Amino acid sequence: MRVANNRCLLMGLWLVSAASCGQRQQDDHEKSQDKATAQKPTATAGQADTTAMTANMELGKLVYDQYCATCHQSNGLGVPNLNPPLAHTDYVTGDKERLIRIVLNGSNDGLEVNGMVYSNAMPANAFLSDEEIAGVLSYIRKSFGNRADTISAAEVSRVRALSD
Numbered sequence: 581m582r583v584a585n586n587r588c589l590l591m592g593l594w595l596v597s598a599a600s601c602g603q604r605q606q607d608d609h610e611k612s613q614d615k616a617t618a619q620k621p622t623a624t625a626g627q628a629d630t631t632a633m634t635a636n637m638e639l640g641k642l643v644y645d646q647y648c649a650t651c652h653q654s655n656g657l658g659v660p661n662l663n664p665p666l667a668h669t670d671y672v673t674g675d676k677e678r679l680i681r682i683v684l685n686g687s688n689d690g691l692e693v694n695g696m697v698y699s700n701a702m703p704a705n706a707f708l709s710d711e712e713i714a715g716v717l718s719y720i721r722k723s724f725g726n727r728a729d730t731i732s733a734a735e736v737s738r739v740r741a742l743s744d
């Protein structure tokens with residue numbers, strides 16, 4: 581019995597002719613196929629990241645439209661003399677901690693942005709969740725021609741804890 585099965589397996593390996601060996605050889609064959617498909621998910625793991633980033637951006641755009649666009653405009657160019665642009669500014673694409681602080685605490689310091697000072701004040705947005713702030717900052721860092729990396733909710737949470 582054992583000998584016959586082993587021979588069958590060997591034949592299966594070398595000849596790949598399932599028909600004459602019966603069910604057992606087919607089972608083995610299916611098992612090795614399972615192995616091949618079980619290894620696949622590692623190759624597609626990168627796709628999950630992309631999906632998460634897209635969700636983050638989508639949330640960010642919603643927050644932007646609701647809480648920022650009235651002043652900074654939907655094209656991120658701001659309003660001359662009143663509200664600064666978010667396109668190509670060092671505040672947006674530079675240091676993450678400084679950027680997170682501006683959104684959490686607002687600013688009435690008369691920041692100089694690209695050589696101009698703006699007379700309006702920036703309101704605090706600490707009522708937004710870490711996810712919402714991470715989303716809106718990731719959105720502005722990747723929109724209006726900006727090409728900076730994204731910001732995570734964990735990074736916002738860390739800066740929020742520092743300023744409490």
Ligand code: HEC
Nearest residue numbers: 647648651664665669671672687688689690691700701702
């Ligand atoms: C009421 C108008 C107003 C709203 C609403 C507003 N801002 Fe501002 N924002 C300003 C003004 C004015 C400044 C400059 C503040 C200063 O000079 O101290 C500023 C500064 C900034 C800066 C730093 C300077 C720059 O232009 O790079 C960033 C970044 C920023 N805002 C992002 C946001 C984001 C994100 C939101 C929405 C969550 C938002 N702002 C909502 C008016 C606004």
